[in-house]
Amino acid sequence: MVSQENRVFYLYSVFLLCFFTFFINGGLAQSPVFACDVGNDSFGFCNSSLEIGLRVDDLVKRLTLQEKIGFLVNKAGAVTRLGIPSYEWWSEALHGVSYVGPGTRFSSVVPGATSFPQVILTAASFNVSLFIAIGKVVSTEARAMHNVGLAGLTFWSPNINIFRDPRWGRGQETPGEDPLLSSKYGSGYVKGLQQTESDDPNRLKVAACCKHYTAYDLDNWKGVDRYHFNAVVTKQDMDDTYQPPFKSCVIDGNVASVMCSYNKVNGVPTCAGPDLLAGVIRDKWELNGYIVTDCDSIDVMYNSQHYTKTPEEAAAISILAGVDLNCGSFLGQHTGAAVKAGLLTEAPIDRAISNNFATLFRLGFFDGNPSTQLYGKLGPKDVCTPANQELALEAARQGIVLLKNSKGSLPLSPTKIKSLAVIGPNANVTKTMIGNYEGTPCKYTTPLQGLTAYVQTVYSPGCANVACKTAQVDGAKKVASEADATVIIVGDDLSIEAESLDRIDLYLPGQQQLLITQVANASKGPVILVIMSGGGMEVSFAKDDPKIISILWVGYPGEAGGAAIADVIFGYFNPCGRLPMTWYPQEFVEKVPMTNMNMRPDPATGYPGRSYRFYAGKTVYAFGDGLSYSKFNHRLAKAPPTQVSVPLDERHVCHSQLCESLELSDNHCENLAFDVHLSVKNVGEMSGGHTVFLYSSPPSVHNAPKKHLLGFEKIYLASQGEELVKFIVDVCKDLSVVDEVGRKKVGLGLHVLHVGDLKHSFYVMV
Ligand SMILES: *[C@@H]1O[C@H](CO)[C@@H](O)[C@H](O)[C@H]1NC(C)=O
Ligand SMILES: *[C@@H]1O[C@H](CO)[C@@H](O)[C@H](O)[C@H]1NC(C)=O
Numbered sequence: 001m002v003s004q005e006n007r008v009f010y011l012y013s014v015f016l017l018c019f020f021t022f023f024i025n026g027g028l029a030q031s032p033v034f035a036c037d038v039g040n041d042s043f044g045f046c047n048s049s050l051e052i053g054l055r056v057d058d059l060v061k062r063l064t065l066q067e068k069i070g071f072l073v074n075k076a077g078a079v080t081r082l083g084i085p086s087y088e089w090w091s092e093a094l095h096g097v098s099y100v101g102p103g104t105r106f107s108s109v110v111p112g113a114t115s116f117p118q119v120i121l122t123a124a125s126f127n128v129s130l131f132i133a134i135g136k137v138v139s140t141e142a143r144a145m146h147n148v149g150l151a152g153l154t155f156w157s158p159n160i161n162i163f164r165d166p167r168w169g170r171g172q173e174t175p176g177e178d179p180l181l182s183s184k185y186g187s188g189y190v191k192g193l194q195q196t197e198s199d200d201p202n203r204l205k206v207a208a209c210c211k212h213y214t215a216y217d218l219d220n221w222k223g224v225d226r227y228h229f230n231a232v233v234t235k236q237d238m239d240d241t242y243q244p245p246f247k248s249c250v251i252d253g254n255v256a257s258v259m260c261s262y263n264k265v266n267g268v269p270t271c272a273g274p275d276l277l278a279g280v281i282r283d284k285w286e287l288n289g290y291i292v293t294d295c296d297s298i299d300v301m302y303n304s305q306h307y308t309k310t311p312e313e314a315a316a317i318s319i320l321a322g323v324d325l326n327c328g329s330f331l332g333q334h335t336g337a338a339v340k341a342g343l344l345t346e347a348p349i350d351r352a353i354s355n356n357f358a359t360l361f362r363l364g365f366f367d368g369n370p371s372t373q374l375y376g377k378l379g380p381k382d383v384c385t386p387a388n389q390e391l392a393l394e395a396a397r398q399g400i401v402l403l404k405n406s407k408g409s410l411p412l413s414p415t416k417i418k419s420l421a422v423i424g425p426n427a428n429v430t431k432t433m434i435g436n437y438e439g440t441p442c443k444y445t446t447p448l449q450g451l452t453a454y455v456q457t458v459y460s461p462g463c464a465n466v467a468c469k470t471a472q473v474d475g476a477k478k479v480a481s482e483a484d485a486t487v488i489i490v491g492d493d494l495s496i497e498a499e500s501l502d503r504i505d506l507y508l509p510g511q512q513q514l515l516i517t518q519v520a521n522a523s524k525g526p527v528i529l530v531i532m533s534g535g536g537m538e539v540s541f542a543k544d545d546p547k548i549i550s551i552l553w554v555g556y557p558g559e560a561g562g563a564a565i566a567d568v569i570f571g572y573f574n575p576c577g578r579l580p581m582t583w584y585p586q587e588f589v590e591k592v593p594m595t596n597m598n599m600r601p602d603p604a605t606g607y608p609g610r611s612y613r614f615y616a617g618k619t620v621y622a623f624g625d626g627l628s629y630s631k632f633n634h635r636l637a638k639a640p641p642t643q644v645s646v647p648l649d650e651r652h653v654c655h656s657q658l659c660e661s662l663e664l665s666d667n668h669c670e671n672l673a674f675d676v677h678l679s680v681k682n683v684g685e686m687s688g689g690h691t692v693f694l695y696s697s698p699p700s701v702h703n704a705p706k707k708h709l710l711g712f713e714k715i716y717l718a719s720q721g722e723e724l725v726k727f728i729v730d731v732c733k734d735l736s737v738v739d740e741v742g743r744k745k746v747g748l749g750l751h752v753l754h755v756g757d758l759k760h761s762f763y764v765m766v
């Protein structure tokens with residue numbers, strides 16, 4: 001028997017124990033949110049043997065208008081009488097599960113997640129299998145965190161905007177400047193995140209989101225910010241540069257969501273344009289999912305852009321344009337009044353929440369407790385596993401780009417180097433390595449730690465931080481003058497390039513350049529320059545400095561970046577990354593306003609154009625640049641015939657009249673393809689990875705790009721190994737260009753295929 005007093009004491013202890021458990025778990029809930037728990041499972045929408053469409057309809061018809069409006073915002077409302085808890089839509093997983101966004105947190109239960117390299121470096125690997133593999137690991141860790149109540153199921157990643165201008169602070173988040181690479185990255189990463197083991201396209205492991213639709217690539221430059229910027233974009237640039245990654249993300253990646261951006265495009269806020277939203281994403285590309293606004297684009301539309309007279313109009317116009325979900329609270333506040341004012345009926349609201357609900361159904365949110373479901377057994381033990389962390393290291397190795405390597409320089413010999421001087425503001429950084437939209441990583445290996453694992457090091461940062469107002473040159477010079485070799489690790493961090501922070505110039509910040517040249521001059525041994533940055537840098541001085549024998553670009557290499565850098569420097573890994581964007585000289589940004597969206601050059605004004613597809617001026621380093629410790633030779637094993645004829649109807653005008661291009665209909669495109677086979681041989685002494693780039697230069701009609709990437713393939717070859725790489729070139733798809741009004745055309749005349757130094761010319765004719 002327990003006395004009254006003891007009972008009180010007992011209860012008090014239980015209370016303390018609960019409190020203590022709550023406390024050591026970081027005060028966070030331990031169970032995931034879900035609907036249709038036992039007791040609530042008699043509702044039709046809870047019946048998982050019914051089709052999702054029927055379940056959605058059943059749910060929507062049970063809701064009042066006010067309840068429906070609660071499902072238009074990221075912090076979705078709860079409906080207790082139906083057993084539906086509040087759901088937070090906003091989670092992020094750009095390159096690992098992130099704490100940005102209120103839907104995801106770390107706690108003592110899951111203190112960190114695998115932090116992969118920032119996307120621009122992963123893109124440099126040009127390895128589509130790697131993009132997918134990273135997505136799979138991230139979604140596994142996300143599900144594991146969801147199961148213990150620490151993460152949502154809807155992740156607003158990836159960012160697939162074209163990296164149009166080197167100054168853009170968010171360029172680091174993107175896969176670079178090329179529409180094909182961006183498309184392959186976006187659809188690959190999305191598949192990795194979303195696909196379940198059942199491969200049923202109607203089930204989702206987690207829901208991804210391709211953002212920011214569209215022509216969004218300016219944050220804050222000389223007083224112009226993303227909330228006020230009107231991107232003036234030609235139809236042609238829209239269709240062959242800005243839109244292709246989104247199209248591929250929806251069609252090839254089958255993404256569950258697209259996010260509209262803050263900026264206007266040709267005068268219309270992207271979240272208010274029915275043509276670009278409902279017209280293109282929903283109707284033309286047939287998005288299976290929801291359209292979400294940036295946070296909070298509708299508020300920006302009303303309060304900053306003054307696009308509508310009243311907030312009710314802004315609410316109505318966005319929903320009618322195709323918006324389903326509002327990141328923010330604007331629709332929660334103003335949609336009811338918009339209906340009352342007659343600006344909106346209930347039908348488009350039903351459409352919007354139906355798209356949102358359908359996504360949650362596909363995720364299993366309405367299937368009861370996840371512990372009984374497909375991913376229900378995942379938990380903290382599945383986060384930061386050795387295999388996952390190894391993939392983060394592997395991704396950094398595969399992305400690192402060797403830009404300069406004077407004969408016989410790298411790799412350094414770990415036995416001959418007895419002491420290594422390690423210099424520079426980024427030499428021993430942790431958080432800098434993971435860039436933005438980061439999470440808490442499992443652990444860090446800094447460059448200094450990575451290098452010290454192989455040889456004895458002496459460290460002298462030379463600058464207090466990347467801003468490097470005053471370089472402390474003397475100490476660094478002394479260390480370099482005594483060591484057998486010197487590694488200088490410099491570059492940017494989020495204080496220089498970030499969201500809401502575009503760069504003004506392309507130089508290394510502050511006195512970094514001074515530090516480098518002085519240390520290089522004072523060094524006893526070879527000098528290796530390592531640049532950590534998202535955007536390209538004006539480093540012509542280092543390229544031309546004979547004392548600097550090697551230059552590496554390492555992006556923001558993720559939690560294991562330091563180990564990857566050391567592996568490359570000491571030859572435990574043969575570098576194989578290639579630049580996914582042009583490195584322009586400083587004079588480019590002095591001449592070109594960041595606000596000019598045109599990709600194509602304009603001889604009348606001297607505007608030089610953008611990206612390797614159009615810009616013909618001087619570069620510091622070019623798109624696709626990247627060296628190996630080996631040498632790879634290409635041989636054309638099978639090429640297209642020198643003439644490719646397009647079979648046209650006898651009455652076609654181009655039989656009687658000279659045409660410069662053809663608009664091909666679908667029936668022409670069948671069987672109008674040919675093989676290109678390349679034999680690639682590693683003629684060097686080290687085994688290694690190598691990316692084969694197949695470019696095409698079309699005839700110069702319709703302001704076509706001077707060349708564009710038609711395909712790429714990453715292979716791995718042992719020394720003296722040889723492999724046949726096969727491409728299928730589809731005349732309609734791969735050789736066409738977009739004309740001035742956005743139509744696909746195939747130029748008639750001479751086309752040239754390029755692979756490395758190899759060229760093959762052929763005519764396309766009628
Ligand atoms: C679920 O739906 C199926 C198919 O219509 C039906 O046979 C079954 O009785 C339903 N289950 C419940 C619990 O209502
Ligand atoms: C649904 O679950 C909630 C919360 O557990 C409960 O309050 C409610 O009564 C349940 N409704 C039904 C119809 O079982």
Ligand SMILES: *[C@@H]1O[C@H](CO)[C@@H](O)[C@H](O)[C@H]1NC(C)=O
Nearest residue numbers: 428429430444446448449459
């Ligand atoms: C390098 O950074 C690590 C991690 O922040 C820190 O523990 C270590 O003390 C630093 N090393 C030096 C020599 O400053």
Ligand SMILES: *[C@@H]1O[C@H](CO)[C@@H](O)[C@H](O)[C@H]1NC(C)=O
Nearest residue numbers: 481517518519520521522523
């Ligand atoms: C390089 O160092 C030498 C002395 O070792 C000095 O005479 C020379 O001025 C230095 N050059 C530069 C460019 O700093």
Ligand SMILES: *[C@@H]1O[C@H](CO)[C@@H](O)[C@H](O)[C@H]1NC(C)=O
Nearest residue numbers: 127129130133689714715716
């Ligand atoms: C591409 O990445 C995958 C996944 O990490 C890896 O297994 C494969 O070896 C890589 N390919 C090359 C050629 O490096």
